[in-house]
Amino acid sequence: MAEHEEHIDEMSSHLAPAGPAILAPGHTFATITDKISAVVLSRDTPAAWLLATGGFGLLMMWLLFATAYQLARGIGIWGVNIPVAWGFAIVNFVWWIGIGHAGTLISAILLLLKQKWRNSINRFAEAMTLFAVMCAGYYPVMHLGRPWLAYWLFPYPNTMGVWPQFRSALVWDVFAVSTYFTVSLIFWYQGLIPDLATLRDRSQSKAGRIIYGILAMGWRGSARHWKRYDSSYRLLAGLATPLVVSVHTVVSFDFAIAVVPGWHTSIFPPYFVAGAIYSGFAMVLVLAIPIRRIYGLDDFITTKHLDNCAKLMLATGEIVAYGYIIESFMAWYSGNLYERYMILDRMGGKYSIFYICLISINVFFVQVLWIRRIRRSPALLFLVSVIVLAAMWLERFVIVVQSLHADFLPSSWAMYYPTFWDITQFLGTIGLFAFGMLMFIRFLPMISIFEIRELLPEAHVSLQEVD
Amino acid sequence: MSTSAQIRDVTFTVPERWYRLERQSLIAGVAGAILCIIAAIVSPEHFLRGYLVAYMDWLALTLGSLAIICLIHVTTAQWGFAVRRILEAAARNISLLTLLFIPIAVGMTRLYPWAHPGADRDFLTHLQRPYLNPGMWILRAVLYFATWNISAWALSRWSWLQDSPPDHAYRRRFQNFAAAAIVMWGWTMTFASVDWMMSLDNHWRSTIYGFYVMAGQGLSGFAFVIIAAVLLWRYRPISEYLTITHLHDMGKLMFAFLILWAYQAFSQGLIYWAANLKDEVNWYVNRTTGGWWWVGIAIILLHFFVPFFLLLSQDLKRDTGKLIVLAAWMLVMRWVDLYWLIIPNFPDTKGHFTISWSALAATIGIGGLWIYAFLVNLKAHPLVPRHDPMIYRVIEAQEHGH
Numbered sequence: 018m019a020e021h022e023e024h025i026d027e028m029s030s031h032l033a034p035a036g037p038a039i040l041a042p043g044h045t046f047a048t049i050t051d052k053i054s055a056v057v058l059s060r061d062t063p064a065a066w067l068l069a070t071g072g073f074g075l076l077m078m079w080l081l082f083a084t085a086y087q088l089a090r091g092i093g094i095w096g097v098n099i100p101v102a103w104g105f106a107i108v109n110f111v112w113w114i115g116i117g118h119a120g121t122l123i124s125a126i127l128l129l130l131k132q133k134w135r136n137s138i139n140r141f142a143e144a145m146t147l148f149a150v151m152c153a154g155y156y157p158v159m160h161l162g163r164p165w166l167a168y169w170l171f172p173y174p175n176t177m178g179v180w181p182q183f184r185s186a187l188v189w190d191v192f193a194v195s196t197y198f199t200v201s202l203i204f205w206y207q208g209l210i211p212d213l214a215t216l217r218d219r220s221q222s223k224a225g226r227i228i229y230g231i232l233a234m235g236w237r238g239s240a241r242h243w244k245r246y247d248s249s250y251r252l253l254a255g256l257a258t259p260l261v262v263s264v265h266t267v268v269s270f271d272f273a274i275a276v277v278p279g280w281h282t283s284i285f286p287p288y289f290v291a292g293a294i295y296s297g298f299a300m301v302l303v304l305a306i307p308i309r310r311i312y313g314l315d316d317f318i319t320t321k322h323l324d325n326c327a328k329l330m331l332a333t334g335e336i337v338a339y340g341y342i343i344e345s346f347m348a349w350y351s352g353n354l355y356e357r358y359m360i361l362d363r364m365g366g367k368y369s370i371f372y373i374c375l376i377s378i379n380v381f382f383v384q385v386l387w388i389r390r391i392r393r394s395p396a397l398l399f400l401v402s403v404i405v406l407a408a409m410w411l412e413r414f415v416i417v418v419q420s421l422h423a424d425f426l427p428s429s430w431a432m433y434y435p436t437f438w439d440i441t442q443f444l445g446t447i448g449l450f451a452f453g454m455l456m457f458i459r460f461l462p463m464i465s466i467f468e469i470r471e472l473l474p475e476a477h478v479s480l481q482e483v484d
Numbered sequence: 485m486s487t488s489a490q491i492r493d494v495t496f497t498v499p500e501r502w503y504r505l506e507r508q509s510l511i512a513g514v515a516g517a518i519l520c521i522i523a524a525i526v527s528p529e530h531f532l533r534g535y536l537v538a539y540m541d542w543l544a545l546t547l548g549s550l551a552i553i554c555l556i557h558v559t560t561a562q563w564g565f566a567v568r569r570i571l572e573a574a575a576r577n578i579s580l581l582t583l584l585f586i587p588i589a590v591g592m593t594r595l596y597p598w599a600h601p602g603a604d605r606d607f608l609t610h611l612q613r614p615y616l617n618p619g620m621w622i623l624r625a626v627l628y629f630a631t632w633n634i635s636a637w638a639l640s641r642w643s644w645l646q647d648s649p650p651d652h653a654y655r656r657r658f659q660n661f662a663a664a665a666i667v668m669w670g671w672t673m674t675f676a677s678v679d680w681m682m683s684l685d686n687h688w689r690s691t692i693y694g695f696y697v698m699a700g701q702g703l704s705g706f707a708f709v710i711i712a713a714v715l716l717w718r719y720r721p722i723s724e725y726l727t728i729t730h731l732h733d734m735g736k737l738m739f740a741f742l743i744l745w746a747y748q749a750f751s752q753g754l755i756y757w758a759a760n761l762k763d764e765v766n767w768y769v770n771r772t773t774g775g776w777w778w779v780g781i782a783i784i785l786l787h788f789f790v791p792f793f794l795l796l797s798q799d800l801k802r803d804t805g806k807l808i809v810l811a812a813w814m815l816v817m818r819w820v821d822l823y824w825l826i827i828p829n830f831p832d833t834k835g836h837f838t839i840s841w842s843a844l845a846a847t848i849g850i851g852g853l854w855i856y857a858f859l860v861n862l863k864a865h866p867l868v869p870r871h872d873p874m875i876y877r878v879i880e881a882q883e884h885g886h
Contacts, residue, residue, distance in 0.1 A: 184758070266751065273751075274758035281759050284691035286751040335667055340691075343674065347691045350678075352611040353763070387663075 039134040040472045041316035049317075049473075053466045054219055056312055062459065065311050070455045076448020083442045084159070092162050094438045101421045101433035106160040108413045109443050111268055112296070113153035113450075114194065115289075115409065117201070118261055119297025120146030124204060125257035128250075134325055136468035137317045141308070141458065142301050143205040148453035149300070150198045152446040157190065186270040193267040197260050204253045210236050211246070211467045265293040272416065278359035279420030282347065288340030295333035296409035298326045299402040304454065306399040308463065317464050320393045327392040330405065331383065337412075338380040355425060367432060368419040371411045378408035494721040496867045502859060509855040516849020523842040524587075529830075532591040534843030537826050539588060540681065541704075541819050542850045543581055544697075547632065548705020549574035551669055551698075553639050557662035560655075562881060563730035565874045566722055570712045571705075572643055573861035575636040580857045582629045584850060588680070589625065592618060598686045608687055616686060621679055628672040635665040646869035655873065673698050684829035688767045692752050699745040700818055706738035707814040714808045721868050725878055728802050735801030738811065742795065746788045770828045775837025779824050787817040819847065 087094055097104040120142040127135035158164045170191045172181055181188045214236035217229035236242060269289035272280035302323065309318040348356040363372045383405060391397045423430045457463065470476060523531040549571040556564030556571075564571075593599045598609045598616040609616065638661060642654055674694030682693050690696075713731065716722040756764040772780050791810060800806050827833050827840060868875070 262747065266747075270754070270758075273755045276759045276761060281755065281761075282691045283693075283752040283755050284695070285755070287692065287695055287748065335670075339670060339674075343691045343694065347689050350612060350615065351689050351763075352608040 039137065039319060039321050040469065041319060044316065044473065046470050046473065046475070049469050050215060050219075050466050052314075052316070053462050053464050053469070054216055056458070057216060057460060057462060058219055058221065058225070063311055066455060066459060070452065070459075073448045073451035073455065076445055077452045078448075079441060080445025080449055083438055083445055087159060087438070087442075088164070092160065094436060096434050096436045096439055098431070098433075100424055100429050100431055101418055103160075103417050103421065104433055105435050105439040105443060106156040107271075108410070108417050109446065110153050110156040110160075111413045111417075112410050113149045113156075113446065114197075114268060115265060115293035115296045115413075116300045116406075117146040117149040117153070117197070117297065118265060118290070118293035119301050120144075120149075121197075121201060121257055121261045122294055122297070123301070124208070125254040126261060128254045129258060133472060134322055136472055137319075137464055138301065138305060138322055138326075139468070140205075140208060140465045141304060141454075141463045143201060143208065144454060144457045144461075144463070145297075145300060145304060146201050147198070147205060148450045148457075150194065150201065151453070152450050154194055154198065155446060155449075157187075157194075186267060186274055189267045190271060193264045197264045200253070200257050200260055204257055207246075207250060207253060208465060208468075209461060210234060211238065212462045212465060214238065215466055216462065261294075262290050265289045272420075277420050277424055278348070278353070278355045279363070279416065282344055284340050284343055288337060288344075291333040291336035291340070292409060292412065295330055295337055296406055298330040298333070299405040299409070302326050302330075302398055302402040303406065306395045306402075308458065310395070312458075314464065317469055320395075323395060323398055324389075324392045327386050327398055327401075330402075331386040334379060334383040334386070334405075338383075341376060341380060359420065359423075362423055363415065363419055366419070366423070368415060368422070372415050372419070375408045375411040375415060378404055379412065382408075494724070494866055494868055494870045496719060496721060496863075498863050499719060502863065506856055506859045509852045509859070511852070512848055513850075513852025513854075513856055516845050516847075516852055519845035520842065520849050523845060527842075528591060529594050530840060531842045531846075532587070532595050533827060533830060533833075534840040535587055535591075535846040536595065536680070537819070537823050537840070537843040538846035538850050539581070539584060540822050540826065541847060542577075542854050544701040544704040544818060544822075545708045545815075545854070546574060546577045546581055547669065547673060548701040548703070549708065550578070550632065550636050550639075550705075551666060551702055552705045552709060554635075554662035554666040554669070557639075557658040558666065560659075560874070561733070562874065562878055563733040565872065565878050566726035566730060566868060567709050567713050567734070568643065568869065568872075569865065569867050570716070570862065571709055572636075572640045573858050574705075574708065574712075576640055576861050577854055577857050578629070578632045578636050580853060582633060584853075585625065585629070589622060592621065596683055596686075598683060612686060616683055624675060624679060628676045631668050631672050635668065639665070643869050643872075644865055646871045647866055649871050670694075670698065673701070681826060684826065685767065685770075687763065690752055690756075690764075690767075692748050696745070696748040696752065699741055699748055700821060703738065703741040703745050703814060704818045706734060706741055707811040707818070710734050710738060710811040711808055711815075714804045714811075716867070717804065719867075721866070725868055725875070727878075727882060728804075729881070731804065731807065732798070732801045735795065735807055738814065739792075739795040739801075742788065742791060742814070746792070770834040771824060773835040776824070776828055776835065779820065779837065783817065783821055783824060787814075787821055791817075 092106075095104055095106065097106070120139075123135050123142045124139045128139075158167050161167055169179065170181055170188060172183075181191075210233055213229050213233040217226055217233050220226045220229055266286040266289065269285040273282060273285040275281055305318050305322070305326075309315050345360050348360040351357075363369065383401070385391050385401065391401065418433045422433055520531065520535065523534070552564075553568060553571045553575060555561070556568060588595065593601070596616075597603060597606075598612065599618055599621075603609045604613070614620075639658070642658060642661075646654060674697075677694050677697040678689075681697065682689065710731070713722065713726055713734070717726055753768070756768065770776070791814060794800055794810060800810070823840075823843060827838070827843075828835070832838075
């Protein structure tokens with residue numbers, strides 16, 4: 018046995034170059050379980066958590082108020098009008114739903130690709146997906162103007178004889194987003210079950226035992242449980258994989274199947290998907306870096322994780338940059354008057370400051386991630402991620418607003434300005450998102466306990482002995 | 485239990501069959517070349533069209549291999565260890581293809597409408613002049629070939645350094661260079677696909693076109709490496725280091741590229757169909773009327789749906805006999821797809837299906853030379869990089885049966 022381990026050590030010294038591991042040394046099954054479950058069960062709630070919950074909770078309350086006001090007054094309180102009928106609502110919808118994509122990529126695709134490092138970040142990335150999709154879903158529903166009739170978007174037999182227009186990408190959105198939310202929720206919940214059982218067994222309070230007990234659905238951790246668990250988890254991962262691509266592809270169709278210059282271009286599907294994952298990883302880092310600091314979870318979320326997330330961000334960032342450049346090139350190459358004007362207006366028109374900002378960040382600035390030292394520095398990486406999130410928001414703003422404000426008919430050209438309600442509702446969704454995340458890290462294990470235990474060498478030796 | 489003792493024999497004795505295959509492919513290459521010359525004399529226009537199809541088809545294998553090498557280095561993939569030298573030998577064929585590009589460059593004015601004398605009378609061509617002009621076109625081609633040759637040869641040369649110790653000096657260098665090379669491939673191939681294929685009809689454009697061509701190249705590359713790996717599996721040292729799990733992984737990646745290719749084809753189709761603009765749908769009209777319809781249907785069914793459902797099966801991806809047939813089929817369909825992309829661009833073949841015999845002759849000709857050069861390249865160096873540290877991980881995985 019000892020000889021065997023020595024042998025593995027020797028080999029890994031050949032293999033793994035200098036660099037951090039995905040799990041700090043010295044952990045056992047027990048220490049992992051202790052450390053992660055303590056955040057929920059026994060440790061004192063950090064002051065930072067209380068402060069953040071208070072602040073973001075207030076923002077969320079504002080969202081509630083703004084929503085009530087909007088239901089009473091209608092979407093006239095927004096800055097949207099003809100020709101810019103899609104203002105902040107759609108900008109924020111696309112931004113939020115894009116953020117969710119990193120969660121699904123981490124949980125599903127990286128699982129199927131046997132990327133073990135995902136085990137430490139998948140749980141909270143999935144939670145991030147859920148809250149981001151909630152924030153995203155809020156906007157199109159409110160944008161309907163009469164959100165209480167939202168169910169008309171579903172095809173159900175009705176006495177009105179009215180069916181949704183199946184050739185409209187907006188109807189595809191309904192299916193794409195609702196499927197996405199459902200599958201993400203089930204996947205996340207199934208991942209939680211073994212850990213909920215751990216919390217049930219360790220909880221000191223009666224309420225904790227009852228609540229976690231109900232949520233754990235009678236999980237006992239028998240071999241049979243695990244076998245079935247594993248196959249259904251993989252099956253769900255297989256189902257979730259196409260969703261990583263399909264949801265934002267459908268979102269891109271919202272734009273691309275129209276004839277508006279700046280929207281109608283065939284690169285949109287892959288470019289939107291890449292942009293979604295790009296901003297999603299930025300959000301993962303924005304969440305992970307403070308959390309690991311405040312809760313002292315550097316053992317589980319190591320610089321290796323930050324490095325890998327940053328690399329994925331860089332790779333998808335390159336595709337996004339490719340999208341901008343090809344779009345501009347083809348607009349010129351097409352010789353089409355409207356397309357050429359659209360790009361020139363983007364670069365030098367009234368909204369050009371946003372375009373210049375987003376290009377300088379997403380094409381040039383993000384290249385700093387080629388530098389290893391930046392990828393492994395939590396503070397710098399946090400900064401880069403926040404900037405990237407802002408730039409991706411600007412990207413959607415430019416696509417939605419700039420393309421619409423000057424379309425085919427110069428007599429109808431007009432500027433779009435967000436109102437007080439536009440801006441504060443957006444802040445309100447940030448409140449909703451952050452509040453949800455804060456509740457999640459306080460009451461549920463934010464890192465998957467059982468999947469981290471799988472990273473230990475002990476977990477593998479036993480498997481080999483079974484063979 | 486020392487690690488060095490575990491490394492199995494890496495020597496490779498060139499089998500008799502190898503020489504036979506070399507001879508045969510050289511004969512095919514020469515015969516194809518003679519047919520091409522005859523075709524070029526009979527009708528230079530038609531010869532060049534067919535030649536372009538064949539050229540892009542073999543270029544896809546070459547650059548697909550280059551991209552896969554980069555992918556292996558960037559992701560430090562285990563499945564890549566035993567097949568890397570195969571891919572390197574294929575990627576170095578870019579030098580051969582650089583030479584074989586000459587007929588296209590010489591025949592430029594016959595192939596590309598914007599290069600015809602008097603093309604400036606067309607207003608759009610006039611607008612595109614700063615980009616679409618013979619001088620710039622040649623200059624860009626020089627840049628593309630320079631990039632690809634440098635990438636292929638640099639990755640090969642560093643790989644040869646791994647035939648002797650030390651063990652772990654090159655990993656970072658490989659990783660950085662491969663990341664840059666894959667980005668460069670993306671840019672150069674995008675503009676090469678515009679220059680060589682899309683501009684055959686310079687009134688049509690699509691922003692996804694470069695991605696579409698590149699996804700096809702990745703697919704060709706994986707199909708090729710699966711075929712080569714399975715054929716070489718009976719010989720040392722490939723037999724020592726390639727496992728069924730590696731083959732399964734490559735099968736999955738071929739599957740992934742198939743889906744990626746189809747995704748891009750579908751996206752472009754849906755976006756252009758829904759918008760229904762004259763400038764854009766003409767491209768589809770040219771490719772779906774006058775007999776082309778059946779080619780399109782064949783591509784949808786035989787290039788995508790049938791392989792898609794077959795590749796869903798795990799058993800098929802782990803069955804060498806079946807996987808190699810499917811990979812060969814993918815290469816055939818890649819050719820059909822390129823034929824469908826390129827041939828209906830010309831005035832007499834728009835919406836009018838024709839079989840281009842010169843495309844077949846050129847495919848055999850370039851292919852014969854390509855395979856010959858590949859075999860010569862491959863046997864010149866050991867078939868696995870003996871001192872790549874990945875060798876330990878591969879051995880460890882084999883011993884523990886994952």
